[in-house]
Amino acid sequence: MLDDRLGYLLKHAQMALAARTAESLGPLGINGRELAVLTVLGAGPALAQQQAAAKLNVDRTTMVDLVDALERKGLVERRSDPKDRRRNLVHLTALGQKTQAEGNRLYQETERALLTEEDGRDLKRLLRRLLEASTSEES
Structure with a gap:
């Protein structure tokens, strides 16, 4: 049966999580992909778009x-890199920082509504193992 196949389960679980995430983030005017970008950009020093793309x-x-899209919403701004004027760094605006913090809070609530904390930890551990195994086979 399909519901016994890992690929089927992963795909449909991701689709269900994305739908729930979209619903919870809707009031902020962002989606899950945009929250991921805000999270990466807010995690440390400003990054160039290429650096953020690589992380994501x-x-x-x-x-x-x-x-x-995030710039049109006033959540990020591009500024010249003081070390290399030919490239731009992407910074969160004050609204972007607020949106990122609230978005991550809502995202965590969504995860907790779907899985217990222990089950979430276990699932993430197993998914990391799957990713590591598939990455090491490619090398």
């Missing part, structure tokens, strides 16, 4: 679209 494992065009 998305292509350059997708990253430009995501940053453009």
Whole structure:
């Protein structure tokens, strides 16, 4: 049966989580992908778009679209890199910082509504193991 296949379960679990996340983030005017970008950009020193794209494992065009959308919403701004004026760094605005913090809070609530803390930890541990195994086979 399909419901005994890992790929089927992963795909449909991700789709269900994405739908719940979209619903919970809706009042903030962002989606899960945009929250991921805000989270990466808010995690440390400002990054260039290419650096953020690498951390998120998305292509350059997708990253430009995501940053453009966040910029239109007033959540991020591009500023010249003081070390290299040819490139821009992406910074969270004050509204972006507030939205990122609230978005992460809502996201955590969504996870807790779906799984106990222990089950969530176990699932994440197993998924990391799956990713590590698939990455080590590619090398």
